[in-house]
Amino acid sequence: MKYNTLSLGFATLAIAVASPVQAQVGSPEDLAGRFGARPTVLDISLSPSGTQIAYITSDNATTEILYVVDLNGEGEPRALTSLSEDNAEMTQCDWANEVWLVCELVAYARVDGRVPINYTRMLSVATDGSDPNLLTSSRSLRSYGVMQDGGSVLSLDIEGEENRILMTRQFLEESSLGTRLANEESGLGVEMVDVTRNRRRTVEDPDEYAVRYVADEHGEIRVKVRRPRDISGRLTGDTLYFYRTPDSSRWNAFSGDLSGFNPVAVSAEENVAYGFQTLDGYRALYRVTLDENADSELVLARDDVDVDGLMRIGRQQRVVGVSYATEKRQIAYLDEDLGNLAGRLQAALPGSPLISIVDASSDEQTLLIYAGSDVDPGMYYLLERANNALSPLLPTRDHLEGMEMAPMTPVEFPAADGTMIPGYLTLPLNSEGAMPAVVMPHGGPGARDYWGFDWMVQFFAARGYAVLQPNFRGSSGYGEAWFGRNGFQQWEVAVGDVNDAGRWLVSEGIADPERLGIVGWSYGGYAALQSQVLDPQLYQAVVAIAPVTDLEQVVEEARDYTNYQVVRRFVGDGPHVEEGSPANHADRFEAPVLLFHGTTDMNVGNFQSRRMEDRLEAAGRTVQYVEYEGFDHYLDHGQVRGNMLLAIDTFLTEHLAE
Known part of the structure; x- marks a missing residue:
């Protein structure tokens, strides 16, 4: 393995690089294998x-x-x-x-x-x-x-x-x-x-009842997190946070205004805990002194998205920044020198990629850097701060090197009630006019999509599909009001936004209304299936990977675990449980359905897909089910993912053909 060291000047930080080589478009089998590879x-x-x-x-x-x-x-x-x-x-x-x-x-x-x-x-x-x-x-x-x-x-x-x-x-x-x-x-x-x-x-x-401890940079245990259980041994859903003052073994509770403070890192030098707490409906970063006063200081808050990440480097895991995601992931550096360095790297590297400091030497003079973007799967670099020398180390996906990727563009589209829904649109290279398209809702529902490289999105774009990823209401990262009661209890809002994503593609002339499909994984698979319950004629093909299909069974599946009460409260009680279960409404489906599931899925049991298949067949609907023996929720296996991508491509080609 050879490394070409690039000298970075403090003034310009300019890097000379070769132009990328554009690969020829491969066969479906070749593309599925390359994009599906680990x-x-x-x-x-x-x-x-x-x-x-x-x-x-x-x-x-x-x-x-x-x-x-x-x-x-x-x-x-x-x-x-x-x-x-x-x-x-x-x-x-x-x-x-x-x-x-x-x-x-x-x-x-x-x-x-x-x-x-x-x-x-x-x-x-x-x-x-x-x-x-x-x-x-x-x-x-x-x-x-x-x-x-x-x-x-x-x-x-x-x-x-x-x-x-x-x-x-x-x-x-x-x-x-x-x-x-x-x-x-x-x-x-x-x-x-x-x-x-x-x-x-x-x-x-x-x-x-302890579930987590946090040590400071000297190896002293300063924070403890407890989650109480009821008499049956199940989690109550409460979380309690405790801290120690310097040179004391006694635990003190974060209480009063700090009862919702979630500490994640401790600095002995500052004698503070860094952590997150809600401010005006959005997650914000605070630091709290670990003394009798427990004084709280706001570090960073926003009024549009949650502040959700803490950046730490080095052997002592020193806190150097805080991150949040608007259209793209942003890092607000608390260390000015590192912030300047990251900015210069981003400006100098091709395509202005997102920069992350992955690791650091003990003296923090040698840094391990990751740089990647929507059209770049990413590269790891070694940076020597003493002489500003940057050396490329390893690509994250060398099987995709030389391939030209499709740009991902942040967009907004209107929901039926006028609410603007954020999302990401990826169009095939050199595309024009109305084309086949895929709406791809994310998993969770307590999650969201981000700007950056996505192997499934890029596969679909390489096969000629426009892809829209909506961050529908019920997504995390946009504050408490946006998350609402979650995408199960308020499934009509969340899935309604997903369907409005498809309608927007058509209204904008991007998607051919006769060649519109939907593909989702986990909660995204649930949303893909439930989209048929709301509007059976919108999508001409439905693909669901490891989907929830019966909300009542989600709760029952948790019965053997300590988080049973937590899951039960999350799903909730009421008419939405029956109405929001696509397996109960197979007779409403008009589009053909393709299902995938692993038999050792710990997140969503494979019986959920089996039930959906049985109900659709009983209703006389078109359904295919592919089950992967011995694989979990993520199907993290190159041949399995390649097989799945190829099967999806064949399915979409059949049902979304001109």
């Missing part, structure tokens, strides 16, 4: 010295491989370990020091062969070839319950503690029969763990 870089991190990077890639199927690259050497990747389990995935790795990395694995299992769960495990992996260590504590045979939470890293850099990190631990109560050494406490605690030998000691006793 990203080349699944995760990437920078060592404390800034001289090594570690990244996770895959075989485009179920195997993840962890590589390390010595940037001062030959620059050739060296594989450290891999994971090839069908039901497990290596998701991220961070550097504990120059030799050891700490990696998270996420896996799927069934409790008692019946109840599906996800669980995590933590490993330490050495660059010197040593065998990996399991950092998650072993479950005793005397333990009650299942250890789902394998721990999360709170601090990689503890003063005076070489090779040690802070990790949470899920403690399980143990049977005391025949022993005096059984653990009688349960809940989430914190341990200091040696990554080289897996030795551990408890630094924070378990709390049965």
Whole structure:
């Protein structure tokens, strides 16, 4: 692997780059395979010295491989370990020091062969070839319950503690029969763990209601989050936040005006917690002093969108900025130097991409940078601040290099009641006149679409479809009023906005009304199906991936889990449950339907698609159902996604042809 270093002048920050090569339009099979492929870089991190990077890639199927690259050497990747389990995935790795990395694995299992769960495990992996260590504590045979939470890293850099990190631990109560050494406490605690030998000691006793802890830059636990349960062990829906003053072990509650404050980071230097709280219906960033006064100071708020992200860098996870999304993602830097640097990078790189600081060396003089846009899947760079040298490292999707992408344009369209709905419109390159089009509502419903590269959108554009992604009412990010009672309880508003997106495409002359389809995933799949209930003649083809089809069954599916009451309240009670379930109204469908679902979907059970298929067939409607054995909600497998894209393309071609 070779790196071409580019010198960045402080005055102009100009970069000379070669013109991109436009690929020839490929066959549907080729395009489906390339756009459906897993990203080349699944995760990437920078060592404390800034001289090594570690990244996770895959075989485009179920195997993840962890590589390390010595940037001062030959620059050739060296594989450290891999994971090839069908039901497990290596998701991220961070550097504990120059030799050891700490990696998270996420896996799927069934409790008692019946109840599906996800669980995590933590490993330490050495660059010197040593065998990996399991950092998650072993479950005793005397333990009650299942250890789902394998721990999360709170601090990689503890003063005076070489090779040690802070990790949470899920403690399980143990049977005391025949022993005096059984653990009688349960809940989430914190341990200091040696990554080289897996030795551990408890630094924070378990709390049965704790779900999260936050450490400061010195490795001191300063914040705790608790979610109480009722007598049946189910979450009540309440969340309580606590903090510690310096040099104290006593927990104090954020109360009164701060009862809704959600702390996410702590600065020992400032003795403050950074967190989010609602202001005039929008999420805003505050900092609160961690002392007896608990003084609150507004850092950033807006009156149009939520402030929703905190930007932290380096070993101490220093807070350097806050982000929000209007038409595009924006970062308001609290560190002026980094803000200036990001602005100069954005101006110098081709296409003015969005810039993110992914990681930093201990001294923050070497930065790992990501740059990407709607027409650029993204590139990782190494930036040496001492000499302003920028070196390209790895593309996020090398299988798409050289392909010209279709621009994504922020738009607004009117809903039936006159409300202007924001969204994103992507037109095929060199397109003119009315064309086949797809409305693509997002998942959630507590989510929204963003400006940037989208592999499904670009596939449809490459196949000649206009794509409109509406951020309908019920989407998150636009404040409490826009979210309303959520897209299930107010499904008529949310799905009405989605249908109005299709009508707008037609009224603007963008879409041929006889060649208009709708494609959605998760809640988006629900909206695609429910669009037929409101207006059966609007769309000529409906594609739903992992959709909700029966709201009552959403609640029933949660019955075996601690969040049952939370889900029940979210879905709500009343006529909307029956009226808002597309499986109950199969007789209203006129458009053909194509369904996809994985059999190990933890978000939406595959029985939801099976029920929809059964109801549509019973009503004499046209339906196809593709089920992927052993795959979850995200179908994160290159061949599976490629197969799905090709099947959708065939389906749309059949039903939206001229």
